[in-house]
Amino acid sequence: MNHFARLTAVLLCLAVTSVPYAQDAADKAAQDTKKAREPDVIYVPTPQDVVDKMLELAKVQKDELLYDLGCGDGRIVVTAAKKYGCHAVGYDIDPRRIKESLENVKKNQVEDLAKIEQQDIFTLDLSAANVITLYLLPRLNVRLIPQLEKLKPGSRIVSHDFRMKGIKPDTVVDFKSKDGGGDHQIYLWTTPLKKSKPTTPTSG
Numbered sequence: 001m002n003h004f005a006r007l008t009a010v011l012l013c014l015a016v017t018s019v020p021y022a023q024d025a026a027d028k029a030a031q032d033t034k035k036a037r038e039p040d041v042i043y044v045p046t047p048q049d050v051v052d053k054m055l056e057l058a059k060v061q062k063d064e065l066l067y068d069l070g071c072g073d074g075r076i077v078v079t080a081a082k083k084y085g086c087h088a089v090g091y092d093i094d095p096r097r098i099k100e101s102l103e104n105v106k107k108n109q110v111e112d113l114a115k116i117e118q119q120d121i122f123t124l125d126l127s128a129a130n131v132i133t134l135y136l137l138p139r140l141n142v143r144l145i146p147q148l149e150k151l152k153p154g155s156r157i158v159s160h161d162f163r164m165k166g167i168k169p170d171t172v173v174d175f176k177s178k179d180g181g182g183d184h185q186i187y188l189w190t191t192p193l194k195k196s197k198p199t200t201p202t203s204g
């Protein structure tokens with residue numbers, strides 16, 4: 001074999017064997033990116049009696065599916081599964097919250113109804129859900145509107161403390177918590193979402 005043929009053979013061999021390594025590296029990079037993405041809002045748990053009130057307001061039914069977007073320690077999905085017997089999925093971007101949620105689901109023995117997934121909530125298709133629970137920030141609620149507009153008619157969205165600018169709530173409930181933090185507000189919207197009228201400047 002001449003020098004050129006040997007070199008070609010070596011390069012071909014390298015190309016073939018490096019494909020799996022390149023794939024491994026790409027997978028690892030994807031995993032690292034997933035780990036590195038910072039949450040859009042810090043973790044603050046909803047007091048348990050506020051969770052109870054949110055689910056009561058949403059009128060959760062046994063045959064429904066609830067999503068908690070940014071599930072923290074999983075208390076909303078665990079409560080929905082335990083109290084209402086419905087299916088519930090908690091999504092969080094932070095691996096520490098995922099670990100806590102999975103432990104919470106296990107501790108409360110609701111593995112058959114409650115699932116936890118590490119996902120960025122802004123990438124989710126929400127259309128299968130009947131009830132969405134939120135404890136995020138006003139601007140994050142607004143960012144979710146295009147996804148929430150794809151919910152089935154009659155779906156409910158409940159938000160702890162934060163409104164959704166541009167969308168008229170059905171109800172806003174003031175709630176005094178005995179479990180923590182004093183005064184809370186709970187917003188309820190039902191789909192299809194009702195756009196609030198833009199305020200027109202008064203003339204004269």
Ligand SMILES: C[S@@+](CC[C@H](N)C(=O)[O-])C[C@H]1O[C@@H](n2cnc3c(N)ncnc32)[C@H](O)[C@@H]1O
Pocket residue numbers: 038039040041042043044045046068069070071072073074075076091092093094097119120121122134135136160
């Ligand atoms: C204020 S906590 C609410 C926790 C829980 N829902 C509750 O009410 O107790 C907000 C949660 O959203 C998560 N989060 C922030 N940005 C997120 C994103 N883009 N995708 C998924 N989860 C996110 C945080 O990690 C945090 O656990």
